[in-house]
Amino acid sequence: MATNAVKGAETTSHEIMRGVDLSGKFAVITGGSGGLGYETARAxxxxxxxxxxxxxxxAKLAEAAKALRESFPERIIASIPLDLAELPSVDTFADAVLAIDRPIDLLIANAGIMACPLERNSAGLEMQLATNYVGHAALVSRLAPALRRAGMARVIAVTSSGHHFSDIRFEDPNFETSEYDKWIAYGQSKTASSLLARKVHGAMSADGVTGLAVHPGFIQTDLMRHLSREDYLAMKDRTDIELPTSRTYKTVEQGAATTLFAATAPELAGQFAYLEDCGVAPPATRRDTLNGVMPWALDEQSAEKLWNQMELLSKRTMPLG
Structure with missing residues (x-):
């Protein structure tokens, strides 16, 4: 695999994938029916x-799969509905993937929800944490043997600069004893997404599985369906930047570029990293910026503690060994 693009915020998926040959590779993508997930699958x-x-x-998944099959009739394209907030749905999806009996070269944990009203899944977990982290953690656990079979696999967790809003709230991750704040909950879930990649890398890198976290940038997708203008203003209050405009948003092709860079760049093999704008993100030391990575999103001990805590709260053992 090789990437030829001059990399930066404006790099597109087409530029990143120029000259890349993935013949024979098998990729699993969550949230593949639209936005970044669909563009990632297409590329x-x-x-x-x-x-x-x-x-x-x-319905959206079926429509997306149909469009992809029409564009790439020579490729194998499979799909099945997946509700990451509910572990029985994760198991059904994992069973279908494993039934294909192929090594998994790429697992892209792309799906997510953002700043939604307080909801809980059937196990009582706060919905953003359940969807963005726990469902993906359970999926990685189920697919771990197939990832190891690939020899040089990558697990890519799509996170966000929203992780600046909150570290993991280990004392009350589900907002059972404190007032719910959807931005704090979102920030926690995106910190958790980065720690998912950290945990996977620590547990599986010796077997050739690289864990990578990706911040795609500001993109207008269905992820923002819950947001009002007041929400944008609340987000602005937590940062030192102007709100995104039509001129500063990335296109979907630009947003997917960093995921595709994570999936294909040879120099990333074997190293954990948090990526943005098609490169390794610089460290951040304050919460009032939306660039760079806070140290809590990289912490190996937090990654282990969170994994263990979510196993207990979800009543689910998630082995990676």
């Missing part, structure tokens, strides 16, 4: 990979 298929996509809404 991987164009490079020769086969893909298995999941998404929560069956």
């Amino acid at each position: 991987l298929l164009a490079a020769g990979a086969d893909v298995f996509i999941g998404a929560r809404t069956p």
Whole structure:
């Protein structure tokens, strides 16, 4: 695999994938029915990979899979609905992926929800944490044997600069004893996404599995469906930047570029990293910026503690060994 693009915030998926050959590779992508997930699937298929996509809404997923099959009739394209907030749905999805009986070269934990009103899943977990982290953690656990079979696999967790809003609230991750704040909950879940990649890398790198966290940038996708202008103003109050405008948002092709860089860049093999703008993000030391990575999103001990805590709260053992 090789990438030829001059990399930065304006780099597109087409530029990143120029010259990349993924023939014979198998990728699993959550949230593949639209936005970044769909563009990621499209770009991987164009490079020769086969893909298995999941998404929560069956009709949208079927429409996306149909469009991809029409564009890439020579590729294997599989799909099944996936509700990451509910572990039985994760198991059904994992069973379908494993039934194909192929090594998994790329697992892209792309799906997520953002700043939604307080909800809990059937196990009582706060919905953003359940969807953005716990469901993906359970999926990685189920697919771990197939990832190891690939020899040089990558698990890519799509996180966000929103992780600046909160470290993991180990004392009350589900807002059971404190007032719910959807931005704090979102920030916690995106810190958790980065720690997912950290945990996977620590547990599986000796077997050739690289864990990477990706911040795609500001993109207008369905992820923002819950946001009002007041929400944007509340987000601005937590940062030192102007709100994104039509001129500062990335396109979907630009947003997917960092995920595709994580999936294909040879120099990333074997190293954990938090990526933004198609490169390793610089460290951040304050919460009032939306660039760079806070140290709590990289912490190996926090990654282990969170994994263990979520196993207890979800009543689910999630082995990676």
